[in-house]
Amino acid sequence: MTAPQVLETLKTSNGRTTSEVLTTDNAGTAAGHWLAIIYGSDYRELANMPDPTSSAGTPQHVYSLDIGTNIGHIKAYLLEITSNGAKTITIPTHIDSDIFGVVLRLDVAVTVDDVDGAIDATETQTAHVAPSLDTTGVDRLLVGIWLGTDVNTGWSSPPYQAPGSMVERAQPHTSPFAAMMVATEEVSAAGATGTRTATFFRQEKWGSISLALAGPAASGVQVSGTVYGVAAGSVAAKKVVHVGGSVSAVVSGSAAARKRSAASGGVVAAAAATAAARKTAHAGTASVCGLASASTAAAKRTAASGVLVAVATGSATAGTVRVVAGGVYGVAATAGTARTRRHAGGPVVALAVGHAVLPRRVPVSGVCAAVAVGWAELAVPDIGGTFDVISSGSGAESVMSVQPGLDW
Known part of the structure; x- marks a missing residue:
């Protein structure tokens, strides 16, 4: 597989201060090509920047960057070309602003693998x-x-020099105010x-975006079925866009199944050392799990429904979760601390030989339980269900009651 190519x-x-229509090459433009559309402005607000339009269809918004009101903004889009022949792209007027537009015609279908931005207004x-x-x-x-x-005063042309490893594609600018480079x-x-x-x-104010585009065989992008990462050392099935099936990472070292995972099915990370199933959005009935036979396990920032599980012999955390139904579990089987927190429904359980702690956000239904050989603590009791604190040691306690959904 090779990286997508700029045609x-x-x-x-x-x-430019008013809208401009850009047109792709008639003979070269073919069905299956894609457009990356970059639109910048140097004034007013990001919120009132209109979207570009195209004869090829409606551009898909990918990312927006706001340097600040009356300073500058960037918006990025992708668009599939479904028929041969020239296509127009209109970079729209943004009131009272200089505008900048760059369009890349790419040879294959692309998806966003990762994207991020940075600003500095100092x-x-x-x-x-x-x-x-x-x-x-890869690729x-x-x-x-x-x-x-x-900028406002003074100018140099060209205002930007590209990084040495990159190919400069375009640098529209308006002297003496602003410039955008791709x-x-x-x-x-x-x-x-x-x-x-x-x-x-x-030295001037600036913003930047990094955008990684994957071709048709992009690993880690799955619409249905299963995404697996399996290794004896370390592995990650991460930053995946997954609609169905399961996402798994299994390893004897460390495993991660994380970021933008699973609308249904299960998300699992299992390891002998550390495991993380995190930053997922899960709407199915299966499990989002972080499992480890030693050290630490984390299943966090996850779950719209279903079951969330973190199990470890050292410490386990099922944390920063927002679960509507199902269960959240944190289990430390031999020693250490098990924690569960921020849960909106279903059973919440923390089990530990050392210290078991239950949530700082109230479950509104179901069961809350903290069980420990040492010290079990129920930080906030359940509202609308039952709660238990069980300890064979000392220090078992339930701490204050608050209204459902409130942190304390």
């Missing part, structure tokens, strides 16, 4: 750093986007991409 680049005219540096990304597979097209803004680079290895630094001609 054509379009840009708005320099000094006017203290010429080095404008686009953040590092964490890609889930990504890394798109760097920079907006240097609020550059690309093919990244062959999975994992951290590292930052990319563009150089502006002087």
Whole structure:
């Protein structure tokens, strides 16, 4: 598999303040190509920036960056081309603003593997750093986007110098106010991409976006079925967009099944050392699990329904969860601390030989239980169900009652 290729680049005219129509090459544009559309503005508010339009269809919004009101904003979009022939893209007017548009025509269907942004409104540096990304597979097209803004006096052309490893694609600008640059680079290895630094001609306010695009065979992007990462050392099934089936990472070292996972089915991370099933959105009836035979296990920021489980011989946390139904469990089988917290329904259980702690957010139904050989603590009792504190040692207690859904 190779990274998506840039077949054509379009840009708005320099000094543009009104909408401009960009048109792809008639002979070269084919069904199956995709467009990456970048739209920048140097004034007013992000909230009232209109969306670009196209004869190819409705652009899909990918990311927005707001440097500040009356300073600058960037919006990024993707759009599939479904028929041969020239396609128009209209970069719209943004009231009282200079506008900047760049369109990349790509050779294959693309999905967003990762995206992130950075801003600096301090006017203290010429080095404008686009953040590092964490890609889930090989052969990504890394798109760097920079907006240097609020200049007002003085100018140098071109205002930007691209990072040495990247290919500058376009740099529309309006003297003496602002400039937007787009550059690309093919990244062959999975994992951290590292930052990319563009150089502006002087110290001004700026914002940047890093966007990693995967081709049709993108690993870690799954609509249905199963995503697995299995290894004897370390493995990650992470940052996946998963609609059905299961997402699993199993390893003897460390395992992670994390970020944007599972609308149904199960999300599982299991390891002999550490395991994390985290930052997931789960709406099915199966389990979101972090399982470890030693050390730590975490299942956190997860679950709309179903069961959330964290099990470890050292410490276990099922934390920062918002579960509507089902159960949340934190289990430390031999020693350490088991914690569960922020749960909106169903049973909540913490089991530990050492210290068991129950949630700081109230379950509104079901059962709350803290069980420990040492010390069991029920931080907030259940409302509308039953609660228990069981300890064979000392210090068993339930701590205060509050209204459902409130932290304390």
